[in-house]
Each structure stands twice: as structure tokens, then as C-alpha cells.
Amino acid sequence: MGDPIVPPRSRGGFPMSPLSPAPLPDRLNRGDRSVITILLIAAFVVILNETTMNVALPRIMADFQVPERTAQWLTTAFLLTMAVIIPITGWLLQRFPTRAVFTLAMSLFSAGTLAALLAPQFPLLLAARVVQASGTAVMMPLLMTTIMTLVPPHHRGKVMGNISLVISVAPAVGPTLSGLLLHLGSWRLIFGFVLPIALLMLVLGRRGLRASSSDATAPPLDLISIPLTALAFGPLIYGLSLTGTEAPFWEPMLAIGIGVAGLLAFVARQLVLQGRDEAFLDLRTFTFPTFSVALLMMAIAMMAMFGSIIMLPLLLQNVYGLEPLQVGLMMLPGGIAMGLLGPIVGRLYDKVGPRVLVVPASLVVLGVFGAFALLTPSTPWWAVMVAHIVMSISFAFLFTPLFTVALGVLPPRLYSHGSAMIGTVQQVAGAAGTSLFVTVFAMQTAVAESAGQPTPQAMLTGSHWAFLGAGAVWTAAVITAFFLRRPPRTPTTRQAPHRWPTSRRPSLTPASLTSRRAGRMSQRARGTSTMRVPRSMGSRSDCVSSCTIGSARPGSDTATVNRTLDPQAASTTSSPRFISAPWMRPASAGPTSMPHITRRCGMTRGASASAVATASE
Known part of the structure; x- marks a missing residue:
């Protein structure tokens, strides 16, 4: 069977393959900068709206003739909805394309803003705030994930600094802007001011965001995790918000207790799902x-x-x-x-x-x-x-x-x-x-x-x-x-490494290490080298790969390669496939030599993949 496969360094069951595909470019192109700018402005608008309501509560209480504790639900319901929706965004962003998620978020926010602007009664205004919060909850995780996907590591600090600008300036400006609009007219002006900007961002986002494909390997929606999310984070946030108020002592304590119990159940459920690589929120x-x-x-x-x-x-x-x-x-x-x-x-x-x-x-x-x-x-x-x-x-x-x-x-x-x-x-x-x-x-x-x-x-x-x-x-x-x-x-890289299957996880023994050293010495003597590379090995496929590259001598332009086909591709086809990929120039080749590899792969699900690659200039 040959030498045992030695996995590269990993964290949390994710092998960090040295042959990672599609490295990010060194700089952002104009399209990517436009995408990030649109997301930043949209996030600024939704967070600005989150902080404008406290100043307007006295006016709303007077218009709808509701007591302070009832009016306070406009803020409490917003926070509760955010707490329930945000844990779901991990699965949402993995399962659907970026443009679809952005469109959903801004559509919900715009619809909630319009409903709040026209609400004739307090219950309808409260429902509109819940719809607003559903869209708001998605924006910040969407912004962070997009930045991490598009921006190369050595520029991420500068771009992530814009997130600090959004989460800092918007809450600071919100109350002041709200007070100015209340000075000019009704509390409805707050929603009337935000609505055109939200609609503009929705249109620009639909046009500017690329229609990226969703991740076909994303786990299915777990219908048990959704109510557990609501049971965990909803009562927890509600109980914490009641602490220190005039509410009876038992009320926040009961809510916090229910929230903690729900949180434990939610964590236990995710650990079970992780065993099948289907976690709703991957811990x-x-x-x-x-x-x-x-x-x-x-x-x-x-x-x-x-x-x-x-x-x-x-x-x-x-x-x-x-x-x-x-x-x-x-x-x-x-x-x-x-x-x-x-x-x-x-x-x-x-x-x-x-x-x-x-x-x-x-x-x-x-x-x-x-x-x-x-x-x-x-x-x-x-x-x-x-x-x-x-x-x-x-x-x-x-x-x-x-x-x-x-x-x-x-x-x-x-x-x-x-x-x-x-x-x-x-x-x-x-x-x-x-x-x-x-x-x-x-x-x-x-x-x-x-x-x-x-x-x-x-x-x-x-x-x-x-x-x-x-x-x-x-x-x-x-x-x-x-x-x-x-x-x-x-x-x-843009493609994430898959989880190493437990059943195929290799182990190192003194005998295997000795065998590897002897094999390497023999390969050096022959002028060839062999390396075993785990590549995109997920729980959906038990693929094993090996790579044998002929020595690059002057006048030689061939290489024989055995590689693993992507597990997703392996699960969808068993016919031979042709894949082109750039390859490194041999160290001893001429200065103008830049060979190109074409691989012919044949694979069935759950079996080893063998690919023969021929390099030609």
C-alpha cells in the first residue's frame, strides 16, 4: 500500500493543504471595492436606524396612548429578533449566494421601514420593527464574511477598520439625527429619512454584487436548531434587559434560566450535527x-x-x-x-x-x-x-x-x-x-x-x-x-478545506517514519521524489492521493502526477474529466519555460482517484 499519508498541520479537523487552490489577488479590483462600499453603506444605514428609536419613544407614547413599558418593546423586540436571527446567518451565508442574501436582508429592512412609516396603530409599528430587525441582523455577518472572502490577508486590517467606523459612528450619530428630525416634525420622519437610502442601496447592491454560486456542500437546514436558537437567545437577552429595572425579581431570573437551558440544548444539538458535518452554527x-x-x-x-x-x-x-x-x-x-x-x-x-x-x-x-x-x-x-x-x-x-x-x-x-x-x-x-x-x-x-x-x-x-x-x-x-x-x-483561499474523515485519519509510527526516510533517500538517488498530499478530503468521500513528479532535467518537459479529484466532483461523476491548471516551472528549466498541466482523472465515489498529467510548454 505504500507509505502512510501524513496530514499537514490542521486545526479543528480542517487539514491545511499546501496545495490550496485559487489564492486571493494581492490587491482589490474596482468591482470588489464597489461591493464592499455598498455593504458598508447599507450596514451603516441599518445600524443608524437601530439607535434612533430611544429618543422618539416619548412622541410615540403620546401618539398611540401607550405606557412607557409598552413603548419600550419597540427596542426590546428589535434586540430579541436580532439575537435570534444572527446565529442563523452562519448557515444562511454558507447556503445561499451573497447577492441573494443581501437582497433578502435589504428587502426585509426596507419593507419594515415602509410599514413603520405608515403604521396606524402601535401593534403594526411593533411588527414593522421586528421585520426591520430581521434584515438588520444579516448585514454585519454578511459584511464581515464578504471582506474576509475578497480581501487578501495583508490588507484586511485596513478594510476591517471600516467596520469599526460603521459600528461606532452610526450609534453616535443616531440619537443626534433623531433629535434633529423630531425637532423638524413627527417621529415618522425618522423612517422617511432612512427609507430612500435603504431602497437605493438595495438597487445598487442588486446591480453591483456578483451572482456568486452557493456552496453545494452546505448542510441542510436543521429544523430543530431554529426553535432552539429562539429558546436560547431570546429569553437570555430579554432577561438581561430586565435586570435592574422595576420588574419583579423572578421575571428576569426565570427568563435567564430558560435562556441558559435553551443555550445548553442548542450547543448539544450542534455537537451532534458536527459529527455528521451538518452543524447549523459550527462550533x-x-x-x-x-x-x-x-x-x-x-x-x-x-x-x-x-x-x-x-x-x-x-x-x-x-x-x-x-x-x-x-x-x-x-x-x-x-x-x-x-x-x-x-x-x-x-x-x-x-x-x-x-x-x-x-x-x-x-x-x-x-x-x-x-x-x-x-x-x-x-x-x-x-x-x-x-x-x-x-x-x-x-x-x-x-x-x-x-x-x-x-x-x-x-x-x-x-x-x-x-x-x-x-x-x-x-x-x-x-x-x-x-x-x-x-x-x-x-x-x-x-x-x-x-x-x-x-x-x-x-x-x-x-x-x-x-x-x-x-x-x-x-x-x-x-x-x-x-x-x-x-x-x-x-x-x-476561496475554497475551504474539507474535514479529514475520522476513519481515514492516518497515524505515525516509528516504522512508518523509518520507511519514509528510506524511501526519500532512494528517490534522491534516482532523481525523483514522491509526496503524499491530502487534498479536499471531506466526509463525503474517502479519497486518497499520491503525487510522483519526475525530476526536472534540461530537455525534460514531462511529469507524472497522481492526484485527488475534488470530492464534490467525485460524487457527481464517474467519467474521465480533463482539468487544466497552471504548474510551477522546473527549477532547472530554461528561463522561458512555463509548462502547463492537463490532468485526465477517472474517479468513482468513495474510491481512490488516479490522475495522469502531462506537462508541455
Whole structure:
């Protein structure tokens, strides 16, 4: 049978073949840049819409005569829908072409925006927000996956920096824009402003995005995973959003308990499906240590950012007596600075890697939390604004490297699942951070008031404890930052490697190693070399390949090659096929020699593939 096959280095069951096909180009062409620009603008619009509703709630309450807790469902239902849909996007992006997914997302968002604009009653407005959220949930994973697919590794930091611009500037501008539109007229103007831009992006995206083919090897839709997703992430986000509010204590605890139980069931289901290579949300992303470290730090950063976004307005309005518009204008520079720095930080990442950027930034954030914990009633408002700007700039130096390094270590087949995982963690961590800040703030404020402190001073004391708690949690992020590693700079491929079948996974023994060494010495003596290459070996096919290349001597232009045919092709045909592929120039060939290989392959499903290739100039 010959020597045993030795697999290349792998992670999570994915062999990293040295013969990866179709390397990415060194630079983006004009079409790819247009695609990314359209996706960035579309993502900016949907995230902008997400943050404009809070300011409009009082007007909506007055128009529809609903109480505050009912009106708050416009925001809560949006977040719940996002939390349920985002885990599904991993399968969605793998199964359908990019243009189809984009069209679906923007069509849902545009339809929901139009329905909200014309809604005559509150229930219809609530349903429209759910439809909007269904489209919004798809956009960020779609944007990340597209960037990872199109952009070569040494340019990804610069392009991923634009994502930081989107997720930073849109939430910062949203409340200010909403306040301006409310000053000019009805709350319906908010949806009227967004709708034309969304429709324009839908048309441009349909024209600009290529009609790429879907992945025929994508797993079928698992009808059990969908309700488990809703059971896990819906109650979890809902329970976290109720923590620290006036709701009875049992209500958020019950929701969180149901969510945790659903999450455990969802994870167990995915592990079962992974055994058949049909996972709905592939958890093998966590077998890459760098991805896990980056995702952990991203979760802590999201908790800190969302918690501080909630805490600072409460502090500035109730302790320092500022108006909501003044608070919004104070926090606007930090959000804009964070967004504008994203592309710059991305370029720095391409040059120096993640650790040089992330470690100092995490230490600065820890210092800012310490400064917030020392605020007094006499602290000037501009000092609070400067501290917020410094914290926002530090987050800019965190998120761009974390996004890039997390997805950069994954094989292309897992890009969509990694993007969905990042989006899910953002939602859960944001809700958890808000819950942590508000709960600690409310508890310590109540303790201070019971000790006889006036309400403003008691709230300041509560905020001190909240920021101290955030600093304690952030210490874990500082430690985690030292474990970040830069992904390999070798070009990734458009075709993802398949999982190595367990039944064919080879093992190395001393006898096999001795046999291999002896064989190599014999081949050198004959002037030939033999290598065994695992190529595109998935669970759908038990293909074995070997490659014997004749020595390249002057005047010789032939090579004999045995190779594996792609398993997908093997499963669809058993007739001989002809495949053309560029081949490397022999080291001793003339300067103008550039041979070309044509392979004649015959293969049946589950059998070894043999291909004879003839190289000719």
C-alpha cells in the first residue's frame, strides 16, 4: 500500500493543504471595492436606524396612548429578533449566494421601514420593527464574511477598520439625527429619512454584487436548531434587559434560566450535527485558540462599551443636571473619533499586528474606568467628555484588531460561522454589560440612600461602584490581550478545506517514519521524489492521493502526477474529466519555460482517484 499519508498541520479537523487552490489577488479590483462600499453603506444605514428609536419613544407614547413599558418593546423586540436571527446567518451565508442574501436582508429592512412609516396603530409599528430587525441582523455577518472572502490577508486590517467606523459612528450619530428630525416634525420622519437610502442601496447592491454560486456542500437546514436558537437567545437577552429595572425579581431570573437551558440544548444539538458535518452554527471555530481569545476579549469590550453608554448619560443628567441634548452632544465626539480612527488603526494592524495595539489600549481603558470611579460633584463636564473621548479612541485600537485577528485564523469554510458567532456575542455581551452596570448602580444607590445620602450623591456613589466593577471585569481583558497572536500572512483561499474523515485519519509510527526516510533517500538517488498530499478530503468521500513528479532535467518537459479529484466532483461523476491548471516551472528549466498541466482523472465515489498529467510548454 505504500507509505502512510501524513496530514499537514490542521486545526479543528480542517487539514491545511499546501496545495490550496485559487489564492486571493494581492490587491482589490474596482468591482470588489464597489461591493464592499455598498455593504458598508447599507450596514451603516441599518445600524443608524437601530439607535434612533430611544429618543422618539416619548412622541410615540403620546401618539398611540401607550405606557412607557409598552413603548419600550419597540427596542426590546428589535434586540430579541436580532439575537435570534444572527446565529442563523452562519448557515444562511454558507447556503445561499451573497447577492441573494443581501437582497433578502435589504428587502426585509426596507419593507419594515415602509410599514413603520405608515403604521396606524402601535401593534403594526411593533411588527414593522421586528421585520426591520430581521434584515438588520444579516448585514454585519454578511459584511464581515464578504471582506474576509475578497480581501487578501495583508490588507484586511485596513478594510476591517471600516467596520469599526460603521459600528461606532452610526450609534453616535443616531440619537443626534433623531433629535434633529423630531425637532423638524413627527417621529415618522425618522423612517422617511432612512427609507430612500435603504431602497437605493438595495438597487445598487442588486446591480453591483456578483451572482456568486452557493456552496453545494452546505448542510441542510436543521429544523430543530431554529426553535432552539429562539429558546436560547431570546429569553437570555430579554432577561438581561430586565435586570435592574422595576420588574419583579423572578421575571428576569426565570427568563435567564430558560435562556441558559435553551443555550445548553442548542450547543448539544450542534455537537451532534458536527459529527455528521451538518452543524447549523459550527462550533469548531472555538478549536482555534486565537479566535477564542479574541472573542473573549471582544465580549468583555462590548460589555464595557455598552455599559458605559448607559451609565454616563444617567450620571450626567441626574448628578450634573445636563439636558438630554447636551449629553448627546458631549458623547458625540467620542463616537466620531472612534469611527474615524478605525481605518487608520487597520493600516497599523497590517504593519505591526494585534498585540502592539491591543495591550496599550486595554491598559488605557482600565485607567479611564478608574478615573470614572473617582468623579465628584465638582468635576467639570469637559473632564468627563475628555475621558469619554480617550476611552472611545482606546476602543478603536481594540475592535479593529480583534475583528481581523478573530476571523483571520479561520479557514474560509468557517468565515460565515465565525461572523455569526461574533454578532451573537456582541448582542449577548452588550445586554450583559448593560445589566451588570445597571444592577450594581441600582443596588449601591439604594444602599447609599438608606445611609442618608441625598439622591444625587447616592447616584454618584452607585456609579463609582459600577465603574469599579467594570474595572475588575476589564482586568481579564488586559490579561487576555497578551495571548493574542497574529494570523499567518500567507494568502488564504476561496475554497475551504474539507474535514479529514475520522476513519481515514492516518497515524505515525516509528516504522512508518523509518520507511519514509528510506524511501526519500532512494528517490534522491534516482532523481525523483514522491509526496503524499491530502487534498479536499471531506466526509463525503474517502479519497486518497499520491503525487510522483519526475525530476526536472534540461530537455525534460514531462511529469507524472497522481492526484485527488475534488470530492464534490467525485460524487457527481464517474467519467474521465480533463482539468487544466497552471504548474510551477522546473527549477532547472530554461528561463522561458512555463509548462502547463492537463490532468485526465477517472474517479468513482468513495474510491481512490488516479490522475495522469502531462506537462508541455
